[in-house]
Amino acid sequence: MPRIGAAPTRALMLVVETDRDAIVPQGARVGFVAEIYGRRAERAPTFLIVLLDVSPSMKKEGKIIRAKEGVMEAMKTLKPTDHFAVIAFCRTAKLVGSTIYGDSLEDIKRKVDEVKHCTFTNIGRALEEALNLIEALNKRYGAIYTYRILLLTDGMPTWGPKKPEHFSKIIERARKLGAPIIAIGIGREYNEKLLFHLAKETGGVFEHVTSAEEIRRVLEEYAAKGTKVVAKDVKLEIELYGNVDLEVYGFRYERKGSKAIVHVGDISEGEQVTVAGMLIVFPMAAAPGAKMRAARFRVSYYEPMGGERMTAWIDLTLRVVESEEQIKVDEVVAAKVNALSAAQKIVEAAMDGRAEELLEATARLAEETARIGDMELYSETMRIKEMLEARADEAVKEALSLASKIVKRTVKEEEVEERGAEGGQT
Incomplete structure (x- = not known):
């Protein structure tokens, strides 16, 4: 081929x-x-901005505790030239602390612990606050940082912009500033269509987590990736x-x-x-x-x-x-193309609420991943297919998260060099 x-x-x-x-x-x-x-x-210095939902629902099931632990672990992945900021949001949004302003790990931990929970969820305001910070940093230091916005929420937006189409100006600003949004949704109550939209349109990833224990792992994982651009x-x-x-x-x-x-x-x-x-x-x-x-x-x-x-x-x-x-x-290449086509069909069906088409696209993705020989992805796809068949509460969230992540994976350095060494046309 x-x-x-x-x-x-x-x-x-x-x-x-x-x-x-x-x-x-x-x-x-x-x-x-x-x-x-x-x-x-x-690599350039990295600047991670965590947007932390502090609405009352985050106190349930230990979510806010695990989120705070995740924030601390994420900070530990940074190098001396990297920086970190935490913005807490509910109805409004506020910069809690940042290493760029001299806050230490302990300072930020203490300030996060002191944040009071408040009503409503204003995702739009949180994102605007993060983008305002980036613009201020660029104005003061020049565009020297690689930015990442990690949005962590367990709820529907109940204040400010609510639907995906209401976020067009925010998305455009994020693109211009080179600030992809890693949108992390927790549990059953958040708007997966909005988080997926924010991630895809800014070059980020949508991640669904089902338990408080996963929050720490996900925050640490994406913080580490952000330092390796x-x-x-x-x-x-x-x-x-x-x-x-x-x-x-x-x-x-x-x-x-x-x-x-x-x-x-x-x-x-x-x-x-x-x-x-x-x-x-x-x-x-x-x-x-x-x-x-x-x-x-x-x-x-x-x-x-x-x-x-x-x-x-x-x-x-x-x-x-x-x-x-x-x-x-080449049947393997054909299967890869079909798998990515099926993933796109999953997104379209999930965003439009077409349950039957979503199930069909997920079944097709499972079939193609088996042809490729990626048994880990096949097992994950089959698990989601079974959730869709059972009409489980979080099935659509799981399907969108899978579709968001399927185009990106981690490979070993020797695998990269081996592919490059093949060279030429065969």
Whole structure:
């Protein structure tokens, strides 16, 4: 199958694969998978901002206690050049403390403990407070930090903006400031559609946790990832040639003429991001034996320490053959494309409240992950499928969380280098 490895700098590795090695003159749908790997590279200082819901419901089941523990553990993952801030919110939002202003770990722990619970949940105000802080820091120190916003809530927004469409200005500000939102929902009562929307539209992740014990683990995990960013504002530009169109699954993207620009976001060391889709090749005049230049995949990003935008690209060429029987199909690549397509269907069905379609898409995802051989993901998908069949309270939340995380996973450094060493077209 066509496979090209490229290492534009020390930061990233790009590998592109297709599910077939040729096409017929009558046209075809060619599945593609573009995997972008984060390599070991120089990192910028990180600034983590935790938005902590202190409404009365957080006192139940030990959630606020575990959240405070998680905040403390997250702070311990930081290096001396990194910084941390905690903003508590209910009806309003207030900066509790930050290492940038001289607060120590113990100072912040004490200040968080002293925060009083109050009524209502104003997620919009909390996010605005975080973005105001980022703007103030950029004005004072310059854009030297890699920012992460960790939003932790167990409730519906009951004050301020409430629906996903009401957050458009906040999302736009977060994008411009390079501040992805890691949206962490706890329990059964929060608005999963809103949290998923905030995460996806800013290049973050939506995480659903079912118990207080998980809060600490999740906060610590995402804080650690935030300190390892090796490429910022990563974009995958797919330029189409000739009579070719495309579909992209799982990511926000925009069309500009013959180009599709996929907004990948930041990538951390040891992280693999998978962009999958379909190249739709329409009937052509090319004769069997010819080669067709179908697309150029160009990855670009900023190094965390600043400087010019870095780029590297891969040209995808397909052979033209006389009949379908002459085409070699890669079943694993096809399964990866189908899995990402199913994940997108999960999102669409969950956001629109279409229960039957959600169950069908989850069943399809389980089937495709089994074909890939990812048994851990298969087991998790089957668990969620069973929850959907039983109409469990948190099933939709679990499904959206899975769909949010499926495009990103952690890989070992030697696996990254092995993929890059394959190089060339095969």
